[in-house]
Amino acid sequence: MPxxxxxxxGAAPRPMGGGVEKFxxxxxxxxxxxxxxxxxAGLLIGPADIDRTDALKELLDRLPxxxxxxxxSPIQKNIIWEVRLPRVALGALVGGTLAVSGASYQAVFRxxxxxxxxxxxxxGAGLGATVAIVTGSGDGVGTFDLVxxxxxxxxLIAVALTYLLGYSSGTxxxxxxxxxxxxxxxxxxxxxQTFIQQQNVETIRQVYSWILGRLNTAxxxxxxxxxxxxxxxxxxxxxxxxxxxxxxxxxxxxxxxxIRPQLxxxxxxxxxxxxxxxxxxxxxLIAFVGxxxxxxxxxxxxxxxxxxxxxxxxxxxxxxxxxxxxxxxxASPAEIPIGVITAFCGAPFFVIVLRSSKRTLG
Amino acid sequence: xxxxxxxxxxxxxxxxxILSDVSLSVNTGEWVSIVGPNGxxxxxxxxxxxxxxxxxxxLSIDGRNITDLTLRExxxxxxxxxxxxxxxxxxxxxxxxxxxxxxxxxxxxMEGSRDFRLVEQVLEQFDLxxxxxxxxxxxxxxxxxxxxxxxxxxxxxxIVFLDEPTTALDLGHQQQALDxxxxxxxxxxxxxxxxxxxxxxxxQYSDRIILMSKGRIAVEGKPAEVLDPIRLSELYGxxxxxxxxxxxxxxxxSVSKENP
Numbered sequence: 001m002p003x004x005x006x007x008x009x010g011a012a013p014r015p016m017g018g019g020v021e022k023f024x025x026x027x028x029x030x031x032x033x034x035x036x037x038x039x040x041a042g043l044l045i046g047p048a049d050i051d052r053t054d055a056l057k058e059l060l061d062r063l064p065x066x067x068x069x070x071x072x073s074p075i076q077k078n079i080i081w082e083v084r085l086p087r088v089a090l091g092a093l094v095g096g097t098l099a100v101s102g103a104s105y106q107a108v109f110r111x112x113x114x115x116x117x118x119x120x121x122x123x124g125a126g127l128g129a130t131v132a133i134v135t136g137s138g139d140g141v142g143t144f145d146l147v148x149x150x151x152x153x154x155x156l157i158a159v160a161l162t163y164l165l166g167y168s169s170g171t172x173x174x175x176x177x178x179x180x181x182x183x184x185x186x187x188x189x190x191x192x193q194t195f196i197q198q199q200n201v202e203t204i205r206q207v208y209s210w211i212l213g214r215l216n217t218a219x220x221x222x223x224x225x226x227x228x229x230x231x232x233x234x235x236x237x238x239x240x241x242x243x244x245x246x247x248x249x250x251x252x253x254x255x256x257x258x259i260r261p262q263l264x265x266x267x268x269x270x271x272x273x274x275x276x277x278x279x280x281x282x283x284x285l286i287a288f289v290g291x292x293x294x295x296x297x298x299x300x301x302x303x304x305x306x307x308x309x310x311x312x313x314x315x316x317x318x319x320x321x322x323x324x325x326x327x328x329x330x331a332s333p334a335e336i337p338i339g340v341i342t343a344f345c346g347a348p349f350f351v352i353v354l355r356s357s358k359r360t361l362g
Numbered sequence: 363x364x365x366x367x368x369x370x371x372x373x374x375x376x377x378x379x380i381l382s383d384v385s386l387s388v389n390t391g392e393w394v395s396i397v398g399p400n401g402x403x404x405x406x407x408x409x410x411x412x413x414x415x416x417x418x419x420x421l422s423i424d425g426r427n428i429t430d431l432t433l434r435e436x437x438x439x440x441x442x443x444x445x446x447x448x449x450x451x452x453x454x455x456x457x458x459x460x461x462x463x464x465x466x467x468x469x470x471x472m473e474g475s476r477d478f479r480l481v482e483q484v485l486e487q488f489d490l491x492x493x494x495x496x497x498x499x500x501x502x503x504x505x506x507x508x509x510x511x512x513x514x515x516x517x518x519x520x521i522v523f524l525d526e527p528t529t530a531l532d533l534g535h536q537q538q539a540l541d542x543x544x545x546x547x548x549x550x551x552x553x554x555x556x557x558x559x560x561x562x563x564x565x566q567y568s569d570r571i572i573l574m575s576k577g578r579i580a581v582e583g584k585p586a587e588v589l590d591p592i593r594l595s596e597l598y599g600x601x602x603x604x605x606x607x608x609x610x611x612x613x614x615x616s617v618s619k620e621n622p
Contacts, residue, residue, distance in 0.1 A: 239470050245457070246464050248450035255414055257517070258437030258465035303452030 027301045031314030035092065038321040042088035045325060047333045048079045055080060087218040090226065090282065091324045091338075092317035094215070095289055097230045097279040099316020100309055101272035102290020103297075104237045107244040107305050108265045109179065113350070115290035116276035119182035119269070120158035122287070123189040125280040128154025129210045130193045134200040147210065148225060148281035154189075155277030161185050163269070213286035213339030215324050222282040233275025234313055240268055244305040286320070286339045288346020293319055295349070365390040365553050366411065366521055371419035373406055373577075380406050381417065381577045388521070393547060393554045395564040398574030399598050404557040405445065405525055407574065411555065412442040412523045423521065437465035441514040445525040445557075449498045449506070456494040458509055459485060462516030481516050487549075488512040488542070504535040508542070515546055524556035528563065536560070540567050561613040565589055573597065585611055 043059060044052045050072065058070035058080055072080070102115040116122075128150035162185045166178035197207055243264055246254050251261040280286075293316040294308055301307045320338070323345075327336045366388040373381040381403045388394050396404045409415040413428050413436050421428040423439050431439070441462070450458075462484075463477040485491045488508045498506065507527065514522050527543070528536040540563060547554055558564040564571055565585035572582040575597045581588050589611050591604045601616040 242467075242472060243470070246461055248448070248453065249461065250448040252409075252414060252444060253442075253448055255433065256412060256437060256440075256442040257461060258432075258434035260433060298452070302454075303450070304457060 027297075027307060027311050028314070031311050031318070034318035035314055035321075038318040038325070039088050039092065042091065042321045042325050043080060043084050045329065046079070046084055047328070048076070048083075050076050050079065082220075086220050086223050087215050087324065088321050089223045090218040091215050091321040093223065093226050093230045094279045094283045094286065095293075095320025095323075096313040096317035097226075097233060097275040098286065098289040099293035099312040099319070100234055100237055101276045101279075103294035103305070103308050103312040104240075104244065104268050104272045105290070106294060107309075108247060108268050109176075110248065110250070111176075111179070112295065113291065114179065116159070116273050117285075117287065117290070118179055118186070119162045119273065120185040120189060121155040121273055121276045121280060122285050123186040123193070124154035124156070124158025124161075125151040125277065126154070126211055126285060127158075127189045127193040127196075128152070129284070130196050130207050133206050133210065134196055134203050148222070151210075152277050152281035155280055156273065158185055158189055159269070159273040159277070163266075209337070210284045211339070212337035213284040213342070215283055215338055216328070216335055218282075226278050226282050229275055229278035233271045233278075236271040237268060237275075238309055238313075240264065241306045241309045244268070244309070248303075248305070284339060286342050288342045288350065289316055289320060292342070292346050292349050363390050364388070365392075365424060366555075367422045368411060369420045369422075371407070371410055371417050371421065373403075373410060373415065373417045379577055381410065384419070384577075384579055386572060386579065386582065388553060388555055390520070391547070391551060391553055392570060393544075393568045394556075394570045394572060395568040396555065396557045396572045396574060397559070397561055397564050398580070401576075402574035403577040404574055406577075408523050408525050408555065408557050409442070409444075412440050414442060434465050434469075437517070437519075439519050439521065441517040441519040441522045443510045443514050443522070443524045443527065445529055447510050451497075451499060453498050454495055455485070455490055455498065455501070455509055456481070458498055459490070459512045459516050462513040462518075465517065480518070484512050484516045487515075487546070503530055504538065507531060507535070507539050511539070511542065511546070515550060515552070519552070521553040521555065524554065526557055526559065528558070528560065536563060543567070561589060561594070562611065565611040565613070589613060 040056075040059075044055050054070045054072050054076075057068045058072050058077060060066050061068045061070055070077070098116075105114040105116055105118070106112055108114075129147050131154075132146040132150040162178065162182045165185060166181035169177050169181065197204060243259060246257055246259050247261060247264060249257070254261045254264075276290075294312045297308050297311045297315055301311055320342075323341050324338050327338045327341050330336055364387045368384060368386050371381055371384040372379065384403075384407060396407060398404050406415065410417040411421065413421065413431075423431075423436075428436060460473060460477065460481050463473055463481065466477070467473060482491070485494055488511065490505070490508055490512055493501070493505065498509065501509065511524075511527070514524075524543070528539055531539060543554060543556075544567060546552060568585060570583065571585050571588040573580045573588050573593075580597060581593065589604050591602055594600075594602045594604070594613065603614050603616045605612045605614060
């Protein structure tokens with residue numbers, strides 16, 4: 001039957017045997033369960049002496065139509081609602097944002113090892129935070145602290161510089177030029193940051209504490225600072241999930257299907273970089289989330305961006321909340337910086353991805 | 363009726379002319395093959411005709427200047443299959459063919475039941491229904507070629523551009539691929555423009571052949587008019603014979619025993 005006749009009508013629609021989104025519904029359900037489990041664990045477990053059953057009652061008490069007396073003291077309630085919950089919320093937002101940003105970078109660059117840190121976001125944020133700390137504008141704590149603001153600005157400037165440099169040196173011809181520009185910008189900004197740090201050795205501990213990543217200073221202020229960027233960036237990336245599958249065909253074939261690959265790349269990079277800059281600004285440098293989570297999702301659920309992108313948000317959120325829980329539990333009452341744990345898991349994972357990328361990843 | 367017209371098309375790369383003053387037209391329902399030696403400009407011409415490469419001159423489809431069309435409008439009129447299409451790792455046959463519906467969807471919309479129904483039918487016509495869940499990497503060369511053609515047909519355009527569609531296929535698969543294109547052309551009323559290296563196959567399947575040389579059209583016409591042994595020998599720098607076998611022309615190399 002000719003295509004035009006098919007378009008005009010014909011047989012009743014039949015499902016395509018699963019096809020593109022085979023894993024989507026069960027994957028989303030598992031993702032929501034993972035977030036719920038990680039979040040509950042993050043709220044119920046901690047160094048403060050709070051009975052878990054009572055803590056659970058306290059959480060249930062806040063649900064609509066449920067009234068339970070937890071028997072917790074006001075201080076204990078305060079620990080749950082003002083210490084643990086913002087920390088879990090921030091961990092989920094940062095994890096989801098970093099994971100979906102990594103997945104979207106890998107999609108637009110068609111490179112399994114791409115992530116926003118490669119375009120200088122981490123180096124720019126590091127420089128911004130270092131400047132804020134050494135000039136005494138902040139110590140990484142407090143509502144009016146300039147560290148998140150300068151880290152955010154630094155990350156955005158770095159990505160903008162990378163884009164300008166890459167564009168002027170041939171991004172039109174090859175997206176690889178942009179990644180190389182990112183390496184150059186990151187090296188340059190890291191050199192400046194190291195120089196400033198060495199000139200101000202008295203603040204070296206604070207700078208390192210920020211660079212290693214932390215959620216221990218999380219407050220509702222930081223959650224409300226990140227949330228709008230995280231939601232806007234995540235939403236924009238999700239809206240492009242079908243188009244990003246077309247981009248997997250390369251620029252020429254995507255153009256032949258009516259897509260403007262350079263425009264899509266610019267929009268997705270801007271969205272992912274904005275989200276990453278905001279995440280880095282409030283949490284410091286937490287590496288490898290954008291590599292570990294999307295690749296694990298791909299190995300289990302397939303390579304379609306329609307599935308990978310939403311699942312990366314959910315599993316990224318669950319992953320970082322869980323890793324943070326490990327960081328504050330393994331050496332309790334001391335804390336292991338969250339960036340150390342993600343790097344500890346991420347570096348070997350990176351090698352595995354590198355070795356298997358030719359066979360399974362795209 | 364002229365469906366596609368190219369007028370004085372030219373392409374230069376770093377001041378080297380790749381295409382010069384190429385003017386041609388393609389009629390509705392016609393099968394045109396572009397042939398010529400390596401470096402003659404066949405692939406460049408095809409990508410220019412598909413609107414994927416900037417060029418001087420003008421191109422029009424169905425009476426509309428191609429530059430007046432948005433990329434999406436253009437993709438609803440012209441489908442293009444490159445010589446070596448990308449094979450996205452982990453992509454299933456279903457998903458791949460479904461991408462052909464892209465120009466017909468709202469920019470940020472999703473496929474509807476009509477798109478799924480059409481793709482099911484196209485998969486059936488290409489004998490791909492049973493392998494819809496397989497990944498592209500797991501397919502043979504012939505099966506992959508069917509997938510590329512199926513995606514182009516799912517695009518539902520009046521004209522399809524195919525760059526060397528039989529490259530890397532053995533004799534049997536070459537014939538099967540071209541037979542399938544012929545069948546589809548008749549069933550879907552699609553106009554076909556393709557580049558080819560094999561002059562015999564080009565002559566047996568095409569209505570018209572355009573012979574390119576050094577970025578220009580050397581000659582065009584019916585296969586019997588174009589495939590002149592003296593002209594081919596001159597343009598290809600090789601000794602060839604053109605034989606008549608049954609109703610078909612066969613172009614064979616003529617190797618001299620004295621000068622092996």
